[in-house]
């Protein structure tokens with residue numbers, strides 16, 4: 526539910542912040558030296574296959590240098606270090622434009638969910654190559670008739686001897702075109718109410734019967750896909766958590782997702798990052814305009830407030846406390862921050878944001894970033910749905926009516942897919 530084209534960082538179990546005790550300077554020096562030597566340069570103009578190759582090479586080198594999965598358990602390939610080391614790495618990494626987006630779904634969502642709910646065998650098999658970037662993951666939740674209401678999903682998994690047979694369709698699957706594995710939600714029992722008959726599976730994206738078709742968005746890029754499952758066979762040990770426990774698994778992953786998306790820091794060459802907007806104001810001779818200054822100051826304050834809030838969530842996660850519904854605040858505030866940055870860019874540059882000279886790569890990148898902004902209010906659950914969650918679970922407002930709560934899924938009229 527997030528896009529691998531957006532910059533991502535290692536958030537899981539990290540808690541970078543102003544407060545944790547400082548990391549050993551040797552660790553910071555190691556990170557700085559590694560990044561100076563290995564951070565790849567700009568990738569504009571390279572084709573997708575070449576970009577992927579460079580991203581994988583960087584991730585593997587960073588992993589081998591002990592700089593990926595810094596706070597993840599050593600038993601499953603992590604470094605077993607503390608939030609302070611993670612923070613030191615994040616601070617050093619913020620000086621570079623790293624190609625980590627393609628690993629975001631695995632690092633931010635699938636890996637943390639495996640650590641929470643997977644068996645020892647699943648964690649030992651899947652987490653180390655996920656961290657090293659040898660295997661890329663995607664998240665197979667949304668369907669044409671089940672986006673905000675994921676529990677209405679119709680993709681079916683039917684038990685056949687020792688295996689499960691999957692049929693159905695997913696949509697908006699970020700990064701499926703690169704993925705080796707996916708975390709799939711499928712209906713395994715249509716005779717119980719919708720939230721109870723779902724199971725989460727690990728699916729090998731190279732299995733016979735899996736078809737991935739790209740979807741182009743309004744930036745002109747194709748960050749996500751439709752994925753079709755035609756009699757795809759999964760082994761019994763592909764289940765994550767309990768059979769019928771897929772809703773809990775989904776909530777676990779969505780919680781990680783909201784913190785991960787909300788906590789993504791705009792940095793490096795991202796044209797909507799605060800520093801780059803200040804630069805833009807200087808280049809356009811607008812840095813002394815009091816209205817521009819006021820907006821930039823406001824943007825900075827919101828960016829800092831969100832960063833501190835995310836830090837707190839990560840620190841609590843480190844101490845074993847789930848962010849729960851507060852992940853929705855991070856996600857919502859992150860999306861709103863982006864709109865604020867777009868407004869500020871508009872105030873600074875005006876119509877130049879939408880028309881530019883052929884070959885002006887910086888202006889084009891800005892246009893792509895602006896066209897990509899609406900997606901941030903939808904990906905990972907729309908703003909409206911985050912507000913519902915905040916209202917119901919944090920503010921104690923009345924719940925939305927749930928007429929289908931106790932009705933077996935089979936009796937509901939939902940979705941747009943044929944029953945396979």
Ligand SMILES: Cc1cc2nc3c(=O)[nH]c(=O)nc-3n(C[C@H](O)[C@H](O)[C@H](O)COP(=O)(O)OP(=O)(O)OC[C@H]3O[C@@H](n4cnc5c(N)ncnc54)[C@H](O)[C@@H]3O)c2cc1C
Nearest residue numbers: 526527664666667672673697698699900904905906907909
């Ligand atoms: C960039 C991007 C990447 C994505 N990546 C993935 C991915 O990797 N994997 C994946 O599984 N999915 C992914 N998604 C899908 C995403 O999670 C869904 O698009 C999202 O949950 C919304 O669902 P929907 O598109 O079906 O819209 P709908 O649920 O049909 O919503 C339509 C509108 O109705 C509103 N609405 C719906 N229900 C309510 C309600 N109860 N109260 C108030 N308003 C409501 C919504 O907020 C929205 O404005 C991605 C989406 C985007 C944009």
